[in-house]
Amino acid sequence: MNTHPNSFRNQPDERGHFGEFGGRYVAETLMPLVLDLEREYRAAQADPAFAAEFDDLLEHYVGRPSPLYFAERLTEALGGAQVWFKRDELNHTGAHKINNCIGQILLAKRMGKTRIIAETGAGQHGVATATVCARFGLPCVIYMGAEDVQRQSPNVFRMKLLGAEVVPVTSGRGTLKDAMNDALRDWVANVKDTFYIIGTAAGPHPYPEMVRNFQSVIGTEARAQMLDRVGRLPDLLVACIGGGSNALGLFHPFLDDTDVAMLGVEAAGHGLDGDEHAASLLGGAPGVLHGNRTYLLQDEDGQITEGHSISAGLDYPGIGPEHAWLKESGRVEYTAVTDEEALEGFQLLCRTEGIIPALEPSHAIHAVSERAKAMDRDQIVLMNLCGRGDKDIFTVAEKLGVEI
Amino acid sequence: MTRLQSAFLKPHPAFVAFVTAGDGDTASNLNALVAGGADVIELGMPFTDPMADGPAIQNANLRSLGARTTTADVLHHAREFRERHPDVPLVLMGYANPMIRRGPEWFADAAAQAGVDGVICVDIPPEEDDALGPALRAKGIAPIRLATPTTDAARLPQVLEGSDGFLYYVSVAGITGQQQAAAASIESAVGKLKAATDLPVAVGFGVRTPEQAADIARVADGVVVGSALVDLVGEHGTDAPRQLKDLTAQMVSAIRRATEGTHA
Numbered sequence: 001m002n003t004h005p006n007s008f009r010n011q012p013d014e015r016g017h018f019g020e021f022g023g024r025y026v027a028e029t030l031m032p033l034v035l036d037l038e039r040e041y042r043a044a045q046a047d048p049a050f051a052a053e054f055d056d057l058l059e060h061y062v063g064r065p066s067p068l069y070f071a072e073r074l075t076e077a078l079g080g081a082q083v084w085f086k087r088d089e090l091n092h093t094g095a096h097k098i099n100n101c102i103g104q105i106l107l108a109k110r111m112g113k114t115r116i117i118a119e120t121g122a123g124q125h126g127v128a129t130a131t132v133c134a135r136f137g138l139p140c141v142i143y144m145g146a147e148d149v150q151r152q153s154p155n156v157f158r159m160k161l162l163g164a165e166v167v168p169v170t171s172g173r174g175t176l177k178d179a180m181n182d183a184l185r186d187w188v189a190n191v192k193d194t195f196y197i198i199g200t201a202a203g204p205h206p207y208p209e210m211v212r213n214f215q216s217v218i219g220t221e222a223r224a225q226m227l228d229r230v231g232r233l234p235d236l237l238v239a240c241i242g243g244g245s246n247a248l249g250l251f252h253p254f255l256d257d258t259d260v261a262m263l264g265v266e267a268a269g270h271g272l273d274g275d276e277h278a279a280s281l282l283g284g285a286p287g288v289l290h291g292n293r294t295y296l297l298q299d300e301d302g303q304i305t306e307g308h309s310i311s312a313g314l315d316y317p318g319i320g321p322e323h324a325w326l327k328e329s330g331r332v333e334y335t336a337v338t339d340e341e342a343l344e345g346f347q348l349l350c351r352t353e354g355i356i357p358a359l360e361p362s363h364a365i366h367a368v369s370e371r372a373k374a375m376d377r378d379q380i381v382l383m384n385l386c387g388r389g390d391k392d393i394f395t396v397a398e399k400l401g402v403e404i
Numbered sequence: 405m406t407r408l409q410s411a412f413l414k415p416h417p418a419f420v421a422f423v424t425a426g427d428g429d430t431a432s433n434l435n436a437l438v439a440g441g442a443d444v445i446e447l448g449m450p451f452t453d454p455m456a457d458g459p460a461i462q463n464a465n466l467r468s469l470g471a472r473t474t475t476a477d478v479l480h481h482a483r484e485f486r487e488r489h490p491d492v493p494l495v496l497m498g499y500a501n502p503m504i505r506r507g508p509e510w511f512a513d514a515a516a517q518a519g520v521d522g523v524i525c526v527d528i529p530p531e532e533d534d535a536l537g538p539a540l541r542a543k544g545i546a547p548i549r550l551a552t553p554t555t556d557a558a559r560l561p562q563v564l565e566g567s568d569g570f571l572y573y574v575s576v577a578g579i580t581g582q583q584q585a586a587a588a589s590i591e592s593a594v595g596k597l598k599a600a601t602d603l604p605v606a607v608g609f610g611v612r613t614p615e616q617a618a619d620i621a622r623v624a625d626g627v628v629v630g631s632a633l634v635d636l637v638g639e640h641g642t643d644a645p646r647q648l649k650d651l652t653a654q655m656v657s658a659i660r661r662a663t664e665g666t667h668a
Contacts, residue, residue, distance in 0.1 A: 015531065024531050025500055027456045029552040029577050031529045032559060171462055172452065181455040188456065189578035191554055288500040288527065288535070289453060301475045302505030304452040 008255035008331050011322060016205020018325035024204040025288045029188045034291075038206040040111050045213075050106060057102050058217060061135065062092045064099075066218075068225035068382075074352040081375035083368055084234065085385040086222045086250060089357065095387035096218060096246045097128035101197060103214035105132040108195035115190065116140045118197045119183040121148055121176035121242075122312035123155025124358075124387060125199030130164035132197075140164040141186065143179040148312055155391060175306060176316050180290055200243025201320035204291030208320050215249025218384060223253050226382065234382035236371060237262045240364040241334070242278070242314035244323045246386035255331060264323060265367045267309035268336035278307030279336040280319040281327050294321040310339035310395065311359035313387070337363040343399055345369065346389065358387030359395065407493035408521050408546060408569045411443045412604035416660045417621040420606050421652055422497065422630030424448035424464035426473025428637040428644050430481045431488075436645035437633075438489055440652025444570075444606075444626065445485070446524070448634075449478050449498030456526045458581035460631035463638055475502055479518045486519025495548060495569070497524040500535065508539035515545055522546035522569040530562045537566055546570075551597055553577045553585070560600050570604040570626060571597060575611075581631030584610035591623040614658035621659040629655060 011018045016038075024034055044050040058064040067087040075083045088096040108116060116133050118140070120126030126142040133140035142159055146168040149156055159166050172178035187196045201211040226234055237254060239247035241264045254260045269277035277283055280295040287296040289304060297305045297317035309315045326332040337345070345365030349357050357365060361384065368383050375381065389396070397404045411418050421442035423433050427450070437445060450468035454461060478496070485494055496503075496515060503511050503525055515523065523545055528535050530549065537547045546569030554577055555563055564571070573594060575585040590607055597605045607620045608628025617627045636647040 023535075024529060025527045025535075026529060027526050027552075028529055028550040028563065029456075029554050029574065031531070032554045032556065171459070172466070177453060181453050184455045185458075185579045189576075189582070191577045287505065290455070291527075293535075296501070298501065298505070300505070302451075302502040303469065304501070 008326070008329070009252060011325060012205060012209055016209070018322045019328060021286070021293050021321035021324040022205055022208055023293050024291060025293065026204045026291045027188060029191065033191055034204045034206070041107060041206050041210055044107055044110055050110065053106055054103055058099065062098050062102065063090065064217065065221040065225070066090050068222060068229060071353050074349065075372070077352050078369055078372045080372040080377065081235065081379040081381045082377070083372055084380060084382045086218055086382065088218055088246065088384060088386045089388035093128050093131050094390065095124045095128065095358065096215060096249060096384070097125045097199060098131065099217055099249070100199070100211050100214040100245060101128040101132045103210070104195070104197045105136050105138070108138070108197070109136060111195065113193060113195035114138065115194045116197055117143065117183050117186050117194055118199060119143045119176065119179040120199065121145070121179070121315055122391065123148070123152040123159065124313060124391070126164070126166070127155055127158050127162070129197050130159040130162035133164060134162045142166045143169050143182045143186070145176055145179050146170045146174040148176070152312065152391070173306060177304065184290070201245040201248050201322060202243045202290065202292060202294065202318060208292065208322055211245050212248045212252055212322060215245050216252045218246065218249035219251060219253035222250060222382060230380065233257055233260050234380040235259070235261060235375070236381045238265065238364050238368050238371070238381060239384040239386065240265045240314065240360045241319060241323060242267070242316050242360065243318070244320035246384050248320060248322055250384040251332060262332040263367060263371065264332055264334045265364045266334060266336040267311060267314035267363055268338040269308040269310070271338055272336055275305065276308040277336065278309040278314050278316065280317060281323060281334045282336050284317070286324065289318050292321045294324045295319050310342060310399065311363070313358070313360045314363070335367055337366045341366040343396065346396060355385070356389040357385060358389045359392045361386050406521065407491060408444065411493050412570060412625055414443060416663055417624060418443035418604070418606065418626035419617070419652065419656045419659055420444040420446060420608070420626050420628040421633060422446040422448060422628065423633055423637060423648070424450055424461065424468050425478040425481050426450055426468035426471055427464045427634065428641065431484060432645040433637060433648055434481070434485050435488065436649040437652050438492055440649040441656035442652050444493045444495060446495045446497045446628070446630070447478065447482060449475070449496055449502050451499040451502055454499065456579055458579040458631060460581040460635050464634040467638065475505070479514050482515070482518035482520050493521040494519065495522040495524060496520050498526065500525055500527045504535055508536045511536070512539035512543040512545060516543035520545060522548045524548045524550070524572060526550070530565065533566055548572055550574050553593065557596070560597070564601050564603070567603065570606050571601060572628065573597060573605055573607045573624070574609045575607050576609050578609070580609055582610055584616055587619045590620060594624050614654045617655045618658040618662035621662045627655070627659060
C-alpha cells in the first residue's frame with residue numbers, strides 16, 4: 001500500500017481517526033472488546049494463511065472475481081461516456097455484503113467466538129451474515145427493525161431458512177439505527193462469546209477500516225480488469241452510499257490515482273429541501289453515533305432524525321467516517337438522487353441491459369446517466385453494480401402502481 | 405471542598421439517584437429525591453439512541469423526547485435545581501452527541517453556569533477524552549468515568565487518568581436495569597478499584613430494591629439507582645414524586661442501616 005504522507009489511502013491513524021472523523025465512541029464495557037478486535041485483526045492481516053482462506057472463499061464460495069462489464073446499449077442510449085459496471089450483484093447472495101461477511105466470520109472463528117450477531121435494514125446484510133454463519137456452523141441472531149421485518153418478508157424467510165434467529169426490533173422507532181442499538185446492547189451483555197458483524201464501513205474503529213479493506217477486493221479487481229481490458233484507468237467512478245461500504249470498496253484502491261474522479265451518490269428520498277431523505281453528507285452535520293464521529297441526520301440538539309429512502313439499504317441517518325473525511329478533503333464528490341430518479345435508473349437498466357438492479361445502485365445508475373451524457377465518448381465511467389433487484393420487485397411494483 | 409466531595413464524606417455511603425430530565429414533572433421529581441434523602445442527583449439528558457440503556461431508561465428517553473424536551477430545558481432544570489438545593493451535587497448523564505452538538509466548550513460553559521458538578525458521558529471512553537474532557541475540566545466540572553467488569557487491571561489506570569468526582573462501577577457487563585451481579589463479585593471488583601484510586605466508588609446497574617442497595621452499601625462508597633426510579637415516573641405520572649420520595653427513603657434507610665457503625 002502507498003503510505004507516503006500525501007496519500008489518501010493511509011487513513012485512519014492509530015486511534016482510528018480519519019481526520020476529525022471516526023474514532024472509538026463506545027461505552028467502557030465495549031472498549032476492551034474493540035481494542036481486542038483491533039489486535040486480532042492486525043494479527044490476521046499479517047498472517048498469509050488468513051488472506052489465503054479469505055481469497056479461497058471469495059473465489060469458490062462467493063464467485064469472485066466479479067465480471068467487469070461494458071454496458072454497450074446503455075452507453076448508446078446515453079450518447080456520452082462509455083459506461084462499465086463492476087458486477088458485484090452476481091456474487092453469492094446477490095450483493096457486495098458477502099465480501100465483508102466472509103472476512104469477519106473468519107476473524108470471529110480465529111478469535112474463538114461462538115455466537116454471531118448483526119443488524120440489518122433491508123435484509124441483505126442479514127442474509128449475507130446468516131449465510132456465512134450457516135457455512136461455518138455458528139449460531140446467528142439478526143436484529144431487524146419491526147417495520148422492515150414486515151416490508152422485507154422474503155429476506156426474513158431467507159435468513160430463517162439459513163438457520164438465523166431474526167429479532168424484530170421495537171425499541172426506539174423500530175428502524176435500522178434502532179436495530180444497531182439493540183445489536184450493541186446484545187454485544188455489551190454477551191462480551192465473552194459474541195462477535196458483532198457490522199454490515200457497513202461504520203461503527204467504532206477498527207470496523208470502518210476493516211470493512212473497507214474486506215470490500216476493497218471490488219476496486220482492486222476492477223482496477224486490474226480495467227487495465228487489462230482497455231489499458232487505462234476509468235475517468236469517473238460512481239457508487240451509491242448508505243453506510244458507504246460498496247463505494248469505499250470500489251474507491252479506495254483508486255484514491256491515489258489522481259486522474260480518476262469519484263462520485264458518491266446518497267439517497268435524496270423525496271428531496272433534500274425537506275426532511276424526507278437519507279443524505280447524511282449533503283443534508284446532515286458532524287456528530288457522534290454508533291461508535292464513530294461522522295456526518296449524521298440530526299436536529300439542533302443532536303437528536304438523531306430518521307432517514308427516508310425508497311431503498312431500505314440506504315435508509316440510515318449516518319455514514320461511514322471515511323466518507324466524511326473524503327468529502328472534507330475534496331477527494332470524492334458527493335451528490336444525491338431522489339426516489340423518483342432512482343426508479344427511472346432502475347427501469348433504464350432493466351430495459352437497456354437486461355439487468356434488474358437493486359434500488360440502492362439504481363440511485364448510482366441515475367447519477368451515471370446524468371454524468372455520462374455530459375462526457376466525451378472516449379471517456380469511461382465505472383459504476384459498482386453492488387446488488388441485484390430481486391428483493392425490490394414488490395416495492396417497485398407498488399411505486400409503479402402494478403399489482404403482483 | 406466540592407459538593408461531590410462533601411457528599412461522599414458523609415457518615416454513610418451515598419445514595420445516587422437518577423431520573424431523566426423532561427420525563428414527568430422534573431422539578432417535583434428532583435425535589436422528591438432530595439426529600440427522600442438522595443445524596444447525589446444524576447439528571448439524564450434524553451437521547452434518541454440510548455444504546456447502553458435497557459427498556460426502563462429507553463422508555464424514559466422516549467417519553468421525554470415525546471414531550472419535546474430540549475437541551476435548553478435540561479439546563480434550565482439544572483439551574484433551577486441549583487437555586488432550590490444549593491448543597492446537593494448534580495451530575496448530568498447522557499450520550500456524546502447532545503453534549504457536543506454545539507461544541508464541547510459551549511456545553512461545559514452552559515453546564516457550569518447552571519451549577520452542574522459533574523458529567524457522565526456514556527460513549528466517550530478515555531481514548532476519546534479530547535471530545536469533551538478538557539472543556540469540562542477547564543470549567544471545573546468533574547468528568548465522571550465508568551469502570552466495568554471488562555475493565556482489566558492493565559486498562560484501569562487509563563480510565564482513572566483525568567477522571568474526577570467519583571468512579572462509577574458498572575457491576576454487570578450489560579445494559580441498565582437488568583440483573584444485578586453477585587455481591588461477592590462486586591465486593592472483589594470494588595476492592596480492586598479502591599486500591600487503585602482515592603476517588604469514591606459508586607456502584608450501579610441492576611439495583612432495584614432496598615435489599616440490593618444495602619448489599620452494595622456494605623462494600624462501596626455509593627449506590628446508584630436509575631431504572632427502578634424512572635419506572636415509577638413512567639407508571640405513576642403526576643403521583644410520581646410521592647412514589648420517588650418513598651422508594652428513595654427506603655433505599656436510604658436500608659443503606660444507612662446496613663452500614664451503621666461500619667462506614668467511615
